[in-house]
Amino acid sequence: MWSFSNISDNIHDWLSANFNATWTLIIEMVIAGTLVIGLFAMLGLILVIMERKVSAWMQIRLGPNRVGPKGMLQSMADTIKLMVKEGMTPNGADKIMFNLAPFVAMIVAMLLLAPIAFAENFQLWDLNIGVLYITAVSSIMVISILMAGWASNNKYSLLGAMRSGAQIVSYELSAGLSILAIIVLTGSLQVSEIIESQRNGWWLFKGHIPAIIAFVIFIIAVTAETNRAPFDLAEAESELTAGFHTEYSGMKFALFFLAEYVNVFIVCGLGATIFLGGWMPLHIGNWTGFNNAMDYIPSSLWFFGKTFFLIFVIMWFRWSFPRLRIDQLLNLEWKYLLPISMVNLLLVTLMAIMGWHF
Amino acid sequence: MSVGKYIKDVWGAVRSLGRGMKRTLYYFTHHKEIITQQYPDNRETLNLPERFKGEVVMPHDEKNEHRCTGCQACELACPNGTIKVVTRFDMIDGKKKKAIDKLVYHLELCTMCNLCIEACPSDAIKMAQTFEHSVFDRNKLTKILNNPGSKIMDGVE
Amino acid sequence: MYRETQIIAGSSHPSFAEVGQPGEFIINVGPQHPATHGVLHLVITLSGETIKKVEPHLGYIHRSIEKMCESLSYRQFIYVTSRMDYLSAHINNHACAMCVEKGLQVEIPPRAQVIRVLMDELTRIASHELWWGAMAMDLGAFTPFFHAFRERETINDIMEETCGARLTMNYMVPGGVMQDIHPDFQKRVKEFIQLYKRKVHEYDEMVTGNIIFQNRMKNVGVLSAEDAISYGCTGPTGRGSGVSCDIRKLYPYEIYSTLEFDEVLETGGDSFARYMVRIREMNQSIRIIEQLIDNIPEGEVLTKTKAVLKLPKGEFYTRVETARGELGVYIVSEGGTNPFRIKFRSPGFSNLSVLDHIARGSKIGDLVAMMGTLDLVIPDIDR
Incomplete structure (x- = not known):
């Protein structure tokens, strides 16, 4: 059957037959790197047009409909515009840091792609601490925002960067705790094992109410972590014009923009992996016929479908809610989400010990 | 704060957010509510009300005649010097008769206040429904309202 | 230099x-x-x-409207006032026309009075609609802005049909209104009322009832009644603090004394109270329009006045309730064709002056919310 894992295996076999082990590895790394960059560009284009269409329909508008069929090439045109624009560096800026910051944001987003399982047996790096790796690396994101805000030598940027520093650091806690709730159930940090443990049902359904609470908290926390509305205080456009990227233009701005979308994709991919079974098809208990029918849908479609559904939910938040204030944002985390997720973690642990879950 | 109130608060908050999300989802799925007008495309079907104040024009009939007597009421009524009436004296039947040479209209100064139309005693000028006035050269916005060679309609004093 | x-x-x-x-x-x-x-x-x-x-x-959009008016005749200066508070252009024009009428001592026909009030209330709704959308946008919610514009556009279409313009109408002239209403006017206004009633619950769903919004607004920017009076806050800003300052009730002009409507008062004094005043005021405006729309008396819309208006020597002052508060027009006449001196008491100026007082000690995000609830229109403040 046609699948990503078959293709990758065939390529690997062909390369092993024709080259020695070192060259095989090098060529495979080059291919993987190219694919990651390609995926990056594709994600940027798709997610931008998706966001614009979602927002337009929610706002009773038509959205982009001029470039290409149904406006689908609009983000391509925008990219070209951003590429030919001058990427200015302000006079008073710390030039090295200023120019480095978008690349740090970009590199973090790229690193995060490594342990994501896009399809059955199709994963860049199935390291045994995959989930920990994602939570650890994603916190480097805040450094790029702080760098950008500080180096811009702009007061709005600084305020925005400081806000996002406080925000990302605190929301990491509840995101981590809600992931931990599932880790307790699976007993493994390895992405492939987490997915494997959901062969008989997704954790969202198997874990009873605690898993649902963990899922809701996870979605809220990652929305905040990726600086999306209603938690977009770092770039709160009505307060701080554009926050940490006020001074950025051209491709440097585009990198921040892209990194935001890729981050959204990754956290949604992570959410899909942990709570919704990653590439695992929807299986319900003993309905063999139904389960077999579901197996015919390719695993990559399952993964991308779930991920894009979660992305849609996050976009839906963005276009429905007003923004929180900074103290309310921190209150929400420290007074509501963190206590709830701690109690929830206890419940899940109890559940795991007693074996109450399916 | 009691635990019961805490849970009630959280539930109330989630409910209020849910209502908002339901509303946006309604519009996301109901595309017939879209109100966008695709302007340059719908130019043919664009229906401007007849009172729309777009530009001052002077209607001429098929004999190239207008109704302007050159009384300068519009010039006096205009708050910002948009209209200049340049008159000349024609010799008709041995009598000197006042007539307009040019009615200069500065569209770039006009605020479409309608005062000149109200002031005109002979209904010589009216508002047109055009609104696409942008040009590359501002001199093009200075218009002469009467057609070349036009003269006053018979019977209009 | x-x-x-x-x-x-x-x-x-x-x-x-x-x-x-x-x-x-x-x-x-x-x-x-x-x-x-x-x-x-x-x-x-x-x-x-x-x-x-x-x-x-202040002063970035100062166009010296008051000084400009001194060089214009009593008919001409009214159009300039549309450019002050451009969101309640009709009401500004109304105030000026009324002041000139007071000086000329002309009565305007009943039909014109009703039309004027109808237009005022439509303008008030349109202004509050825009404020509602812009206010939600200040708080980071973009979607309500477009939803508010759907209703506002309907009013703008009605204005366009009758007055010929969408924003700066110059429809009120000394002696009445410039033209009679469009034949479709009543039908279109009724359609608008239906649309409004069908959609008004969405305002509650999307913004008013939203927990994030309520937390952003409640107990933020509290303005006490005493402070509201001493800063001269009028309109929804004053009424949100419990100060009864609706000119339509206190000093009724035109036919407002015969109409049934409530002066909207909230006692909270915080941003949410000011917000609720405007939301409830829209409903009151709808109520006024519903009373009048089927009862427009027949007759003239314009009293004959002299071609050149000359106010007698003296001072004339009128005030009206715009969407933002009390607008006062003060004309000093030397008996000529132009006003000797004109002074507008604009509501936005006083309302802005309170910003420092209520914003101290709050967060930047709150400042934006407070500016939203004060409903500032900068050309009105700078003039």
């Missing part, structure tokens, strides 16, 4: 100075900033995220 450059460079003017007290952080919000809805310039002294001082700088 040199001195001007210095001011722009920011060294000579004290409040532009970069150094504040230790631990203070001074940022300039505006003159170009998404939250100021125009060219208002606020110099904010911050301590972290907390506001210590707000200093509004």
